[in-house]
Amino acid sequence: MLSEGRRIMRNVYVVGIGITSFTRLEYPVSEIAAYPSMMALNDAGITDVDHLYVANMGSARINHQTALASAVVDSLSLTPAGAAVVENGPASGASAIKAGFAAVASGLHDVVLVSGAERMREVNNLEATDFIATLTHPLAEYIYGVTLPSHAAMFTRLYMEKYGVTERHLAMVAVKNQNNAMLNEFAHLHQPITLEGILDSPEAMTNNPYVAEPLRFFDACPVSDGGAAVILVSEDVAKTIDRPPIRLAGIGQATDTHAVHEREEPTDLLAVRRAAAKSLEMAGLTPQDVDVAELHDAFTILEIVESEEVGFFPKGEGHIALEKGQTALDGSLPINPSGGLKGKGHPVGATGVAQAHEIVTQLRGEAGDRQVNGARVGFTCNFGGFGNNVVCLTFVRED
Amino acid sequence: MAVDLERILRPEDHPLEPFEAKYMMLASGEHMVIRQIDRDEIPDVLPYLEPLLHVERDYYDVVCARIYSELLAHYRYRAQDEYVLIAQIEGELAAVVNGRQVSGDLGMSLHTIALRRGLRVGAHAFAAKMEYHIDILGHKEVLVVAESPIGFRRWMIEYQLDKRFETPHELGGVPSWSLTKELFDRARSTLVVGRRPVPPELLAKGGSQDPATVGSTHAPGRLVGGHQVHVRPDGDRPHCAA
Numbered sequence: 001m002l003s004e005g006r007r008i009m010r011n012v013y014v015v016g017i018g019i020t021s022f023t024r025l026e027y028p029v030s031e032i033a034a035y036p037s038m039m040a041l042n043d044a045g046i047t048d049v050d051h052l053y054v055a056n057m058g059s060a061r062i063n064h065q066t067a068l069a070s071a072v073v074d075s076l077s078l079t080p081a082g083a084a085v086v087e088n089g090p091a092s093g094a095s096a097i098k099a100g101f102a103a104v105a106s107g108l109h110d111v112v113l114v115s116g117a118e119r120m121r122e123v124n125n126l127e128a129t130d131f132i133a134t135l136t137h138p139l140a141e142y143i144y145g146v147t148l149p150s151h152a153a154m155f156t157r158l159y160m161e162k163y164g165v166t167e168r169h170l171a172m173v174a175v176k177n178q179n180n181a182m183l184n185e186f187a188h189l190h191q192p193i194t195l196e197g198i199l200d201s202p203e204a205m206t207n208n209p210y211v212a213e214p215l216r217f218f219d220a221c222p223v224s225d226g227g228a229a230v231i232l233v234s235e236d237v238a239k240t241i242d243r244p245p246i247r248l249a250g251i252g253q254a255t256d257t258h259a260v261h262e263r264e265e266p267t268d269l270l271a272v273r274r275a276a277a278k279s280l281e282m283a284g285l286t287p288q289d290v291d292v293a294e295l296h297d298a299f300t301i302l303e304i305v306e307s308e309e310v311g312f313f314p315k316g317e318g319h320i321a322l323e324k325g326q327t328a329l330d331g332s333l334p335i336n337p338s339g340g341l342k343g344k345g346h347p348v349g350a351t352g353v354a355q356a357h358e359i360v361t362q363l364r365g366e367a368g369d370r371q372v373n374g375a376r377v378g379f380t381c382n383f384g385g386f387g388n389n390v391v392c393l394t395f396v397r398e399d
Numbered sequence: 400m401a402v403d404l405e406r407i408l409r410p411e412d413h414p415l416e417p418f419e420a421k422y423m424m425l426a427s428g429e430h431m432v433i434r435q436i437d438r439d440e441i442p443d444v445l446p447y448l449e450p451l452l453h454v455e456r457d458y459y460d461v462v463c464a465r466i467y468s469e470l471l472a473h474y475r476y477r478a479q480d481e482y483v484l485i486a487q488i489e490g491e492l493a494a495v496v497n498g499r500q501v502s503g504d505l506g507m508s509l510h511t512i513a514l515r516r517g518l519r520v521g522a523h524a525f526a527a528k529m530e531y532h533i534d535i536l537g538h539k540e541v542l543v544v545a546e547s548p549i550g551f552r553r554w555m556i557e558y559q560l561d562k563r564f565e566t567p568h569e570l571g572g573v574p575s576w577s578l579t580k581e582l583f584d585r586a587r588s589t590l591v592v593g594r595r596p597v598p599p600e601l602l603a604k605g606g607s608q609d610p611a612t613v614g615s616t617h618a619p620g621r622l623v624g625g626h627q628v629h630v631r632p633d634g635d636r637p638h639c640a641a
Contacts, residue, residue: 197429206589
């Protein structure tokens, strides 16, 4: 049935991108969405869109701003274009891109702007942590005080026991991604770190204390404000725009049980596995065809596990590929050249769009010092909840 | 009759035991040296603080204006029993902390200002300051306040300070918090780090003390390094989100 539908879908291209610095931004969340949108419009050289999707998770709760899309479309002087918010937890960004894709592919619209934005640092760290924890199961998890760091810690402990991942592997992800972020002017953390400094020195336990054992401070992403935008257009429109032809060739989405303990094997991230398979199948590609990937490393363990579930490496061997340097910027499959959530930052609603921004930048060959040479196929994994709602995107440069 | 007004205005300092310099490795892999400076070096420190006088974020302006005035007052002999410690990374000024001895039992923590963020530079410097009060000067408690939420998180929460709200702090008369020796001992294993003696090559990078004078308050050297002030107000990270 899906393939039947695909036959009548139009090709969809990304012709414009924009992003803010990921940091602490002291202006309204609607402006955080509008600014990268303007950059994307400028990048594409277009002034009108048919529809705007805004990806956001928490503006109503933490910024006291609802109906965000209505504010953004007017701020951009894009009225009377349609506008709607997509809220799907930390997977809001890629979910909004999926909505935009569907609108263009179906023929409903020719030009769709997708903007993701979040302003999380308006509240303190405790409130931000609680805000994110509201995505957990209300009766089985949240009321018992579960937070995302605690979820990730339990998951990590199981993974360590089952597959031999160690704290050193986690630290290697942190060092790799935070150092990649040094090459990204938009990244939140511009601070290189070393294994010695966060793991081996006598001061390491103070520099890098446990947050939720076995996860330490540098195993977690920062809380960031930020926005990112992409413009999706039909093939006919893309031909009129002088930008490299980057096709959004595959989209896969899958869900899993809301409560993590209900999963048959809690160390499996089935939604990642299924979403990735769908996305790559739709693009007619395999994991081995991917040149560069942005994976959702809200915690360092997630990059390792997602790299396996996507199919880049066999199950249980992601940390071995990491050890061999395969996921480094100069490795055979660079993962998170942008710095990932760990180094670039994680404004939750913007993250999925920012991942797409990085991949398009890479496929265009415009990534500067972090450019993956010859990249023509890029992949993103936007991970919602604790793996209960995942959206994967596959991009292909066509010329 | 001639009056020596300066003699009246200038408080008489009591001799304070010196703080022996120490060093530590940061998350970045860089070594940071924390050492005591005396009056002679204060003019070298002040220009590094000036740019922060106008940074509103995280109360840098308030903290900087106050510590600037405290250092100046110390330099011009208008503060009593004040001391200053600085942190340097590869010779570059990274943090300044200061305080005062009120009595043999009581210390008054004044300010902590970090010029680089995201590496616990300020936290390490604050810990050194508390170490100086409790372990070297022998104070039974140190009165502390925070002007910024970051300071509150670093001092009041991480050290679980006691409330001394009935006692106004010297900084703005606001209610004080107290670090006792017991609290410091509890925090010692997790928050207080540093190695001694400092290798001569590290001190040389600091352009500061002659190794022979380690432990002396009379360091002959000067600050070196660029004048670039590394303040990324966002470099400090709270918790995480998935």
